[in-house]
Amino acid sequence: MSRLSRKIKEYNEKLSEEKAQPLTACVKTFGCQMNEHDSEKIKGMLINMGYDIVPDYSVTGSGSIPDVIVFNTCCVRENAEDKIFGQLGAVKGAKRLKPELIVVVLGCMTEQEWVVERIKKSYRHVDLVLGTGNTYRLPEYMAARIFEGRRVIGAESEDSVPEGVPMLRDDKFKAYVTVMYGCDNFCSYCIVPYVRGRERSRKADDIIDEVKALVQSGAKEVMLLGQNVNSYGKGKSGDGTDFASLIRRVARETGIARVRFMTSHPKDLSPELIRAIAEEPAICAQLHLPVQSGSTSELKRMNRKYTREKYLDLVSEVRKMIPDVTLSTDIMIGFPGETEEEFADTLSLLEEVRFDAAFTFIYSKRQGTPAASWTDQVPAEIVNERFARLVETQNRISREKNEALEGKALSVLVEGPSRTDPSRLTGRTEGNKVVNFDVDAAVLNERGLNKPEAGDIVPVKITRAETWSLEGVYYGKNAEDP
Numbered sequence: 047m048s049r050l051s052r053k054i055k056e057y058n059e060k061l062s063e064e065k066a067q068p069l070t071a072c073v074k075t076f077g078c079q080m081n082e083h084d085s086e087k088i089k090g091m092l093i094n095m096g097y098d099i100v101p102d103y104s105v106t107g108s109g110s111i112p113d114v115i116v117f118n119t120c121c122v123r124e125n126a127e128d129k130i131f132g133q134l135g136a137v138k139g140a141k142r143l144k145p146e147l148i149v150v151v152l153g154c155m156t157e158q159e160w161v162v163e164r165i166k167k168s169y170r171h172v173d174l175v176l177g178t179g180n181t182y183r184l185p186e187y188m189a190a191r192i193f194e195g196r197r198v199i200g201a202e203s204e205d206s207v208p209e210g211v212p213m214l215r216d217d218k219f220k221a222y223v224t225v226m227y228g229c230d231n232f233c234s235y236c237i238v239p240y241v242r243g244r245e246r247s248r249k250a251d252d253i254i255d256e257v258k259a260l261v262q263s264g265a266k267e268v269m270l271l272g273q274n275v276n277s278y279g280k281g282k283s284g285d286g287t288d289f290a291s292l293i294r295r296v297a298r299e300t301g302i303a304r305v306r307f308m309t310s311h312p313k314d315l316s317p318e319l320i321r322a323i324a325e326e327p328a329i330c331a332q333l334h335l336p337v338q339s340g341s342t343s344e345l346k347r348m349n350r351k352y353t354r355e356k357y358l359d360l361v362s363e364v365r366k367m368i369p370d371v372t373l374s375t376d377i378m379i380g381f382p383g384e385t386e387e388e389f390a391d392t393l394s395l396l397e398e399v400r401f402d403a404a405f406t407f408i409y410s411k412r413q414g415t416p417a418a419s420w421t422d423q424v425p426a427e428i429v430n431e432r433f434a435r436l437v438e439t440q441n442r443i444s445r446e447k448n449e450a451l452e453g454k455a456l457s458v459l460v461e462g463p464s465r466t467d468p469s470r471l472t473g474r475t476e477g478n479k480v481v482n483f484d485v486d487a488a489v490l491n492e493r494g495l496n497k498p499e500a501g502d503i504v505p506v507k508i509t510r511a512e513t514w515s516l517e518g519v520y521y522g523k524n525a526e527d528p
């Protein structure tokens with residue numbers, strides 16, 4: 047633990063004794079897996095500073111107001127920002143009721159100058175603002191606020207590769223592990239390269255050590271995270287290992303049962319990586335490969351650096367080498383200048399590829415990106431109509447893909463009781479599909495087996511498909527049993 051964290055902790059322990067109650071902190075997370083994982087680090091740092099983590103907060107005083115509220119923000123689309131400003135505004139009331147409350151805003155939104163200005167001017171109840179590259183310095187910022195009463199807003203961020211940051215992992219069996227930070231692709235609609243900085247990689251040995259430690263503490267699955275994992279090891283901070291070699295090392299050297307990764311850019315998904323997925327039993331046969339559009343002309347304006355044909359070739363290569371691969375993608379609708387023909391190309395690509403799942407987004411204009419200044423924005427009615435057609439098409443395909451799994455036995459990592467029916471269990475397949483399943487007690491009895499528990503990987507026979515999940519039943523320990 048850092049010296050500063052210890053000093054804050056000692057101070058907080060005294061305060062908590064005086065108040066005769068623990069000091070608490072709440073972290074609100076918006077956005078992607080990267081942010082969820084960053085929040086695990088923020089919680090780890092807050093615990094080291096002497097706070098108990100609580101899942102939610104009250105702004106009215108009807109429940110208890112915590113001592114710290116942290117907003118870990120996202121700015122990839124405008125609706126995320128609007129929601130965050132709304133929640134941030136609501137916290138003003140909580141601060142009035144509890145003036146010692148410390149409000150922290152960090153994450154992607156704060157890397158935009160206009161956001162920092164707006165917070166300075168209109169959200170005066172915010173105490174600390176940090177960027178994406180200096181989150182690990184939270185204890186310094188907290189010390190400035192606690193010991194000097196200072197408000198620190200919008201300090202310079204940096205392109206760091208921090209190691210040894212404490213973490214409170216949300217899940218014992220499934221863990222996120224960052225392999226690289228930042229993005230250098232500059233797709234013309236995307237704000238990520240501006241707010242997450244230049245690409246930089248962690249050292250392979252640090253990643254291997256982290257996964258080994260996770261396995262020691264019971265983890266069964268890791269997801270390797272990066273905005274663009276195919277560039278792993280390429281920047282000056284990398285140690286020369288490429289992503290295919292890294293993931294093979296994780297699969298072979300750590301004892302982890304399952305490894306998957308996110309996200310891969312189609313322009314540089316390497317044959318070596320496809321081969322690694324095909325060959326290493328621990329690497330899940332699953333690939334998230336954002337296509338964004340099925341139209342070559344639109345892809346060009348998006349600065350994606352591949353064509354429709356190249357993408358389709360890639361998919362057939364992947365399917366040839368990994369026949370049972372689960373494929374998912376991201377699609378964007380209403381990019382500036384999108385014609386009906388371009389949209390038709392996207393729909394036909396969905397039909398041609400038949401993804402298991404697609405995350406569909408309506409284009410959102412992001413200040414500072416090249417596309418924001420283009421004047422041919424698509425009218426909202428047209429966008430909404432296209433979006434509805436897109437979702438309808440993909441939902442049908444997703445359901446059909448799931449239906450094709452009926453009758454099959456799939457290996458499932460058990461997460462625990464199903465939320466909707468606690469007598470059933472829930473877990474995920476190698477393809478990352480949710481399975482809710484029954485356990486046949488009579489069969490277990492007869493075979494002298496225990497009910498599967500969270501963290502077990504068991505074969506489940508799929509009995510019914512839904513659009514976004516599967517239903518199944520567990521009989522025994524061997525995949526052949528059902």
Ligand code: 5AD
Pocket residue numbers: 122123235236237336338376377378407408409410411412
């Ligand atoms: N508007 C809408 N969607 C966006 N994405 C990225 N930038 C934008 C934007 N400006 C989507 C892309 C990306 C996913 C994470 O978010 O589809 O793959």
Ligand code: SF4
Pocket residue numbers: 229230231232233236237238239273274311
């Ligand atoms: Fe954004 Fe493109 Fe980088 Fe993905 S690859 S984070 S869409 S700029």
